[in-house]
Amino acid sequence: MSDKKNSLPVIIDRMLITDLPEVLAIEQESFHSPWTVGMFKRELENAHSRCFCARLNFEDKSIVAAYIVFWLVADEVHLHNLAVDKEYRRQGLAFQLMEAMKEIARQNQVVAQTLEVRESNTEAIKLYRKCGFVVKGVRPLYYTDTKEDALIMWADVSSVKK
């Protein structure tokens, strides 16, 4: 089953307002404190923000399987949101979205990438380490819902293929 899914073509392109019902369904199954539709709409309108979906094409339809939201500000890219439909996890979709973010960073002369992650989110931390991120600091009690610390991770963009 998983091989079959892996063979499906993935398309990464801009998130559209019409994607929001699918995006919100993934968001709500993925997070303790999910973003609201209003928060996604503000990201779609924000000049600093870039919102992308990973789409899977089936015979008669295309579905949103994952998405990423990040900001390009000055010479940094800041990851704000990333989630994959539970049905399609562990098939490289998040890694592909992280690679797409890095490529867009390079195209915009950005030199560094940063993000915050819950210290308990071991899956995401493993993903970010695989993408070259290292922990550079901690924001105590950053997540007010669970009173959890955030790890601050950084990676440079220089390893991107030219």
Ligand SMILES: CC(C)(COP(=O)(O)OP(=O)(O)OC[C@H]1O[C@@H](n2cnc3c(N)ncnc32)[C@H](O)[C@@H]1OP(=O)(O)O)[C@@H](O)C(=O)NCCC(=O)NCCS
């Ligand atoms: C974290 C998340 C985005 C990973 O998405 P994914 O598409 O399943 O990840 P990938 O298949 O691209 O995995 C890439 C790497 O991440 C790590 N990883 C991802 N999921 C993992 C898991 N469940 N257990 C261990 N490592 C994991 C592995 O290093 C993996 O590389 P490998 O397959 O070569 O071992 C996904 O689990 C998710 O949506 N979680 C809920 C939302 C969330 O936590 N988002 C991040 C907020 S900071």
